[in-house]
Amino acid sequence: MTKNQMLKFVDVERDMPAKRDAGLRNKDFHEIYAEFADAKAQEQASRCSQCGVPYCQSHCPLHNNIPDWLRLTAEGRLQEAYEISQATNTFPEICGRICPQDRLCEGNCVIEQSGHGTVTIGAVEKYITDTAWEKGWVKPIVPAQEYDQSVGIIGAGPGGLAAADHLRRQGVQVTVYDRYDRAGGLLTYGIPSFKLEKPVVMQRIEQLEQAGVEFVLNTTVGEDISFDAIRGKHDAVLIATGVYKTRDLQAPGSGAEGLVNAIDYLTASNKVSFGDDVPEFESGELNAAGKRVVVIGGGDTAMDCVRTAVRQGATSVKCLYRRDRANMPGSQREVKNAEEEGVEFVWLSAPKGFTGDPVDGVMIQKMRLGAPDATGRQSPELIEGEDYIEKADLVIKALGFEPEDLPKLWNEEALTVTRWGTIRADFRTHSTELPGVYAVGDIVRGASLVVWAIRDGCEAADSILNFLAQPAQVAAE
Ligand SMILES: Cc1cc2nc3c(=O)[nH]c(=O)nc-3n(C[C@H](O)[C@H](O)[C@H](O)COP(=O)(O)OP(=O)(O)OC[C@H]3O[C@@H](n4cnc5c(N)ncnc54)[C@H](O)[C@@H]3O)c2cc1C
Numbered sequence: 001m002t003k004n005q006m007l008k009f010v011d012v013e014r015d016m017p018a019k020r021d022a023g024l025r026n027k028d029f030h031e032i033y034a035e036f037a038d039a040k041a042q043e044q045a046s047r048c049s050q051c052g053v054p055y056c057q058s059h060c061p062l063h064n065n066i067p068d069w070l071r072l073t074a075e076g077r078l079q080e081a082y083e084i085s086q087a088t089n090t091f092p093e094i095c096g097r098i099c100p101q102d103r104l105c106e107g108n109c110v111i112e113q114s115g116h117g118t119v120t121i122g123a124v125e126k127y128i129t130d131t132a133w134e135k136g137w138v139k140p141i142v143p144a145q146e147y148d149q150s151v152g153i154i155g156a157g158p159g160g161l162a163a164a165d166h167l168r169r170q171g172v173q174v175t176v177y178d179r180y181d182r183a184g185g186l187l188t189y190g191i192p193s194f195k196l197e198k199p200v201v202m203q204r205i206e207q208l209e210q211a212g213v214e215f216v217l218n219t220t221v222g223e224d225i226s227f228d229a230i231r232g233k234h235d236a237v238l239i240a241t242g243v244y245k246t247r248d249l250q251a252p253g254s255g256a257e258g259l260v261n262a263i264d265y266l267t268a269s270n271k272v273s274f275g276d277d278v279p280e281f282e283s284g285e286l287n288a289a290g291k292r293v294v295v296i297g298g299g300d301t302a303m304d305c306v307r308t309a310v311r312q313g314a315t316s317v318k319c320l321y322r323r324d325r326a327n328m329p330g331s332q333r334e335v336k337n338a339e340e341e342g343v344e345f346v347w348l349s350a351p352k353g354f355t356g357d358p359v360d361g362v363m364i365q366k367m368r369l370g371a372p373d374a375t376g377r378q379s380p381e382l383i384e385g386e387d388y389i390e391k392a393d394l395v396i397k398a399l400g401f402e403p404e405d406l407p408k409l410w411n412e413e414a415l416t417v418t419r420w421g422t423i424r425a426d427f428r429t430h431s432t433e434l435p436g437v438y439a440v441g442d443i444v445r446g447a448s449l450v451v452w453a454i455r456d457g458c459e460a461a462d463s464i465l466n467f468l469a470q471p472a473q474v475a476a477e
């Protein structure tokens with residue numbers, strides 16, 4: 001079985017437990033699953049009413065031509081569906097897996113809004129592209145012409161990779177620098193493998209390597225190489241470093257052993273799924289097995305932590321959030337998935353401190369929602385006298401991320417930032433105030449989504465190509 005058959009197989013197995021025993025005994029096991037996947041994708045695609053007001057498309061950040069590829073899938077014309085789908089999306093199989101579709105395309109499907117359940121657009125997009133990889137329709141990147149000009153990309157997450165793909169297709173020389181030992185950014189080390197299988201990410205990186213993109217890994221810009229040196233080596237530079245400064249909690253006991261940051265916990269878990277030796281996992285420091293786990297936070301990172309803890313064999317998993325369900329920032333679909341897997345949500349609860357070292361409990365303050373703030377969102381208020389202690393052996397802090405202070409770390413004060421610390425870049429061209437330097441993804445938007453980073457990366461690549469086509473501008477630097 002090929003890698004892609006395996007991925008499809010795993011996914012379909014999840015979808016069809018009831019049909020598994022339904023008299024399909026005479027055929028090859030994998031053949032049955034493949035047929036089931038074909039039928040299911042076609043069935044879903046044929047539910048699209050071709051309504052003529054494709055809100056799904058306008059709510060997809062890439063404006064994917066969803067109605068057309070759904071129609072072609074329904075007609076069994078998968079290769080054509082793939083061609084249309086990949087024309088607007090650099091990594092459709094990744095978006096199909098991890099876009100919060102309930103907030104984007106599917107949430108705006110006319111059929112969903114008429115109460116009949118959305119067409120599962122993301123699943124079809126994933127299916128089309130997985131099939132394309134399996135059948136060899138995904139072609140190697142072969143530039144028609146080679147140019148001497150080079151672009152240095154700092155950060156190998158989806159923003160940097162999407163730009164690398166577009167620039168390389170046009171024959172520009174591309175070098176991607178990243179501090180991690182593998183490319184992919186949060187696709188590789190943030191998002192858990194049960195949502196995004198790692199071979200799916202690695203096959204894209206291999207495709208870029210085969211196209212001649214050079215990856216310089218284990219290299220932190222600002223430490224191992226200066227930003228200035230990178231600017232000196234390349235004709236243009238793209239900053240796509242994401243946001244990694246973890247928001248912390250200052251409360252009594254917050255220095256105790258057993259309190260960990262979400263990104264460290266998820267990175268360790270992802271490294272284990274690659275088969276790496278991870279001493280902090282082996283020692284139990286970043287391993288939920290056999291523990292009572294409390295995750296603090298209400299966003300998608302918190303959802304990834306609770307669902308990872310369940311899979312690692314935690315004895316109980318609770319998610320603490322200071323507002324209520326309706327006001328959670330995370331996807332409702334993810335909350336539902338977590339609940340189905342046995343996670344308990346403790347709403348309107350905020351941590352006041354921690355007991356024990358190693359930690360053995362979280363001191364909880366109950367909250368209620370008060371008057372709306374300037375943004376219209378109700379602020380949580382304390383309820384006096386309802387404190388209690390929630391027992392815990394592992395506490396995972398998932399309170400969000402902020403940008404690192406790049407101008408300071410890179411000794412480049414001319415790189416201007418917004419009041420949130422994100423890099424100031426033109427929202428259309430993605431150019432910063434430094435000539436020939438562009439910025440995309442989370443480091444510009446703040447913590448956002450993969451699909452937005454892909455869009456930014458593609459747009460920035462177009463701007464960089466325009467910039468490189470003006471030699472006078474390069475010479476003037
Ligand atoms: C746990 C978690 C789960 C998520 N789940 C989803 C999801 O399901 N769906 C979704 O759409 N979005 C999700 N997101 C958000 C999404 O992952 C990000 O919006 C997206 O990855 C941003 O892409 P990026 O290219 O800007 O940055 P990143 O993916 O963060 O990549 C940045 C890269 O830059 C490198 N880097 C940083 N500083 C330096 C330096 N000084 N020198 C060299 N390299 C450097 C980093 O090592 C990293 O590889 C999730 C985020 C997290 C944290």
Ligand code: SF4
Nearest residue numbers: 060095099104105122
């Ligand atoms: S890229 Fe994301 S939002 Fe756009 S169609 Fe695919 S799953 Fe939907």
